[in-house]
Amino acid sequence: MSTQILIAGFGGQGVLFAGKFLAYKGLTEGKQVSWLPSYGPEMRGGTANCSIILSDDPIGSPIVSNPDVLFAMNLPSLDKYENDVKSGGTIIVDSTLIKRKVERDDVNVFYVPATQMAADISAPALANMIMVGKAIKETNAVSFEGLEEGIKKVVPPKKADMISLNLKAIETGYNM
Amino acid sequence: MANKVLMKGNEAIAEAAIKAGCMHYFGYPITPQTEIAAYMAKKMPKIGGVFLQAESEVAAINMVYGVSSTGKRVMTSSSSPGISLKSEGLSYMAGSDLPTLVVNVERGGPGLGGIQPSQSDYFQATKGGGHGDFHMIVLAPSSVQEMADLTIKGFDLADKYRMTSMILADGTMGQMMEPVEISDDVQITKYEKPWATTGTNCERKHNIVNSLSLVPEELEELNYKRYEKYAQIKENEQMAEEFMMDDAEICVVAFGIAARVSQNAVVEARKQGIKVGLIRPITLWPFPEKVLSKAADKVKAFISVELSMGQMVEDIKLATSCKKPVELCNRVGGMIPSPEQVLAKINEVKGGLK
Amino acid sequence: MKVFEKPKALTDAPFHYCPGCTHGIIHRLVAEAIDELGIEGKTIGVAPVGCAVMAYNYFACDMIEAAHGRAPAVATGVKRSCPDNIVFTYQGDGDLASIGMAETVHSAARNENITVIFVNNAIYGMTGGQMAPTSLPGQVTQTSPYGRDVNHCGYPVKVCEMLAQLEGPEYLERVAVNNVANIRKAGKAIKKAFENQINKKGFSLIEVVSTCPTNWGMKPTDALKWLDENMLPYYPLGVYKDRSKEEK
Known part of the structure; x- marks a missing residue:
């Protein structure tokens, strides 16, 4: 089994971080993983995306052109990638920031007011992890078990206090 | 892990x-x-x-x-x-x-x-x-x-x-x-x-690291x-990896990211019953001439998949003495060929085989 | 009785320099400094492209031949990998002040702990007398046949003055080798530039104003006179930076 995930949003929304977490989570589950960022001049405020593949078999191309799962964290990302998602795939929309609905009817769509929810739990920078939580719930990309192990791999030791907040954000998204 | x-x-x-x-x-x-x-x-x-x-x-x-x-x-x-x-x-x-x-x-x-x-x-x-x-x-x-x-x-x-x-x-x-x-x-x-220049310690003749050689005969000798x-x-030192080459009629040649993409395409093509394999050069110089030359006697065509205008095509032709046609499947300018593009090329080449 | 002899830090290879060329004197001054400081065994020299390109044959210490202008970068690599060795470059004006200007300025800015011997004779010697970055206004060369026109190709680069604007370098001095008194001063300056390195003080550059009788088209004695009358007014001798003095 192989799951191809595309996370897209503004630079600064934690797009790459969310992807890194999913990749590490997959790694701790014994999966083959790859993580490929868009790269370029956009550091903050521009568009950023990253492709993650989680697979039971060796991964050929790390490039995700037709994702199984799309995280649309802003409107330009939904506009750009909506039609690329595989039929039967999943789109998770940050409905705080994206007011329109997904137009396709052959995909599973979840509207998550992630930015608002993150603010509500006093973790305004963690809308990304709310989305991750929802993705874990609605797809079988990675397991809900052993979250902490995965989080510890991506939160640098200097920011160890962020581990519990990240976990809380994921759980909030998962349990919504 | x-x-x-x-x-x-x-x-x-x-x-x-x-x-x-x-x-x-x-x-x-x-x-x-x-x-x-x-x-x-x-x-x-x-x-x-x-x-x-x-x-x-x-x-x-x-x-x-x-x-x-x-x-x-x-x-x-x-x-x-x-x-x-x-x-x-x-x-x-x-x-x-x-x-x-x-x-x-x-x-x-x-x-x-x-x-x-x-x-x-x-x-x-x-x-x-x-x-x-x-x-x-x-x-x-x-x-x-x-x-x-x-x-x-x-x-x-x-x-x-x-x-x-x-x-x-x-x-x-x-x-x-x-x-x-x-x-x-x-x-x-x-x-x-x-030969390293780390100081003679006054114990040996001085070492000289140098590329100047003004006497043509000497410079020629150095080149030889x-x-x-x-x-x-x-x-x-030639290195290459072969993938599904055993009975291949078509040989895709690709390195780096192009090989990753090509591998997906080869797997798909095999599902369609096309006998295709992949040779992935690991050393580009020395070019893996041995494995390619051997393949040239078995396969009917080569496809070079590259993120360039076909620069490796020449080396494939040289390594195989132009025994079999070498087709190009490429994207350039920062674009990457998709597995679908490579698959389509494989199908096209397959269609042209006698 | 002291018998005049060749410094040990020079090999027996005969110099290829033209009659009257001052490179021989400058080589000797560098070798004397190395002898006096007893550092030959741990010295690594970097030769330039230009007339001194074959300096690697003349110095008895380990030598590296660099690409044109890159000697300070090569020396940086050597010094960073062997900080206890003594590393010097020997460069001409085209090498140091034209094609290698970036390497010169940045190694000075980093206060790289190396010694740079900069031979300024206001002309490209090796290639047969073309205009150098230090050729004087009006100076006739193969590529400024009507005299250096500053409206067309700008003004000469005054290396010591320019580098003195940087925080980085430890020691910058301009000397000349046109008479005995100046040669003695030059020898002292070169020795100090090596001592600074031994004492881990940092970047020392000695600009040696010198002659090129062949490409200036003069007899050696006339060249020395021309240096005195034309170059020294434009390139005044003296210490341009000496941090050890500033600190006092």
């Missing part, structure tokens, strides 16, 4: 270089390889190594020249436009028979080009890389693990043959993360370097000798 960590390809190169005993790095920022410099800047001061941001690519390669003259392992890295600037130094290193490892994480060109992945420096890397008759050993990783492994191998080959090893990667390889395992205990072969070494390398 326990020891595996996720690393960017660029970081894997940097860490592997340190593990291979490289304690000196000089570079200049350029996308998409700057993570190598950043990693070195962070690590080197903590382990007693040297990281120095040079004023230019030209200066960086000449700092490398200086360290290499003293017999120590040293490296630099850049991306396409920066490698052009280093080509002066690469030629002098070749002329002085100095070992080093140079990394090129290619981006689209020519000129300033773009910053997205490319393989369009193939000619530059494999046909010399500067003025004069010379070669570099050119290694083409196609996974983050190989970014590390070939870095270690590259240092060894450089010392063994007293020449430059180049890691020829592309922006995707540099930027992607995959699980990688780098041993803490890399076996490093020690090569004697009696260097090419004897190159012949030895061609004989001993």
Whole structure:
């Protein structure tokens, strides 16, 4: 089994971080993983995306052109990638920031007011992890078990206090 | 899996270089390889190594020249436009028979080009890389693990043959993360370097590291000798990986990211019943002529999948003595062929087979 | 009785320099400094491209031949990998002040702990007398046949003055080798430039104003006179930076 995930949003929304977490989570589950960022001049405020593949078999191309799962964290990302998602795939929309609905009817769509929810739990920078939580719930990309192990791999030791907040954000998204 | 960590390809190169005993790095920022410099800047001061941001690519390669003259392992890295600037130094290193490892994480060109992945420096890397008759050993990783492994191998080959090893990667390889395992205990072969300029201690005649030779007969002799070494390398160091080649009628040839994409296409084509395989050159110089020449007697056609305008096509034709047609399937300018594009090409070639 | 003899830090190879050329004197001054400081065994020299390109044959210490203008970068690599060795470059005006200007300025800015011997004779000697970055206004050369026209190709580069603006360098002095007194001063300056390195003080550059009788088209004695009358007014001798003095 192989799951191809595309996370897209503004630079600064934690797009790459969310992807890194999913990749590490997959790694701790014994999966083959790859993580490929868009790269370029956009550091903050521009568009950023990253492709993650989680697979039971060796991964050929790390490039995700037709994702199984799309995280649309802003409107330009939904506009750009909506039609690329595989039929039967999943789109998770940050409905705080994206007011329109997904137009396709052959995909599973979840509207998550992630930015608002993150603010509500006093973790305004963690809308990304709310989305991750929802993705874990609605797809079988990675397991809900052993979250902490995965989080510890991506939160640098200097920011160890962020581990519990990240976990809380994921759980909030998962349990919504 | 326990020891595996996720690393960017660029970081894997940097860490592997340190593990291979490289304690000196000089570079200049350029996308998409700057993570190598950043990693070195962070690590080197903590382990007693040297990281120095040079004023230019030209200066960086000449700092490398200086360290290499003293017999120590040293490296630099850049991306396409920066490698052009280093080509002066690469030629002098070749002329002085100095070992080093140079990394090129290619981006689209020519000129300033773009910053997205490319393989369009193939000619530059494999046909010399500067003025004069010379070669570099050119290694083409196609996974983050190989970014590390070939870095270690590259240092060894450089010392063994007293020449430059180049890691020829592309922006995707540099930027992607995959699980990688780098041993803490890399076996490093020690090569004697009696030629190194580390001070005579007034105990021996002075060593001279030099590429100047004003007597044509002598310079000719130096070139002949260097090419004897190159012949030895061609004989001993070719590396390639074969995938589903046993009964293949069509042989896809691709390296780096193009090989990853091609592998997907080959798997799909096999599902459709097409007898297709993949040869993935790992050394681009020496080009894996042996495996290709053998394949030429079995397959009916080759497809070169590249992120260039078909620069490798020529080497495939040479290696196979043009026995079978060589088709090109490519994207350029920072674009990457999709597995679907490669599959379509395989189908097209299949349709044309007798 | 002291018998005049060749410094030990020079090999027996005969110089290829033209009759009357001052490179021989400057080589000797460098070698004397190395002898006096007893550092030959740990010294590594970097030769330029230009007339001194074959300096690697003349100095008895380990030598490296650099690409044109890159000697300070090469020396940086050597010094960073062997900090306990003594590293010097020997460069001409085209090498140091034209094609290698970036390497010069940045190694000075980094206060790289190396010794730079900069031979300024206001012309490209090796290639047969073309205009140098230090050729004087009005100076006739092969590529400024009507005299250096500053409106067309600008003004000469005053290396010591320019580098003195930087925080980095430890010691900058301009000397000349046109008479005995100046040669003695030059020898002292060169020795100090090596001592600074031994004492880990950092970047020392000695600019040696010198002659090129062949390409200036003069007899050696006339060349020395021309240096005195034309170059020294434009390139005044003296110490341009000496941090050890500033600190006092």
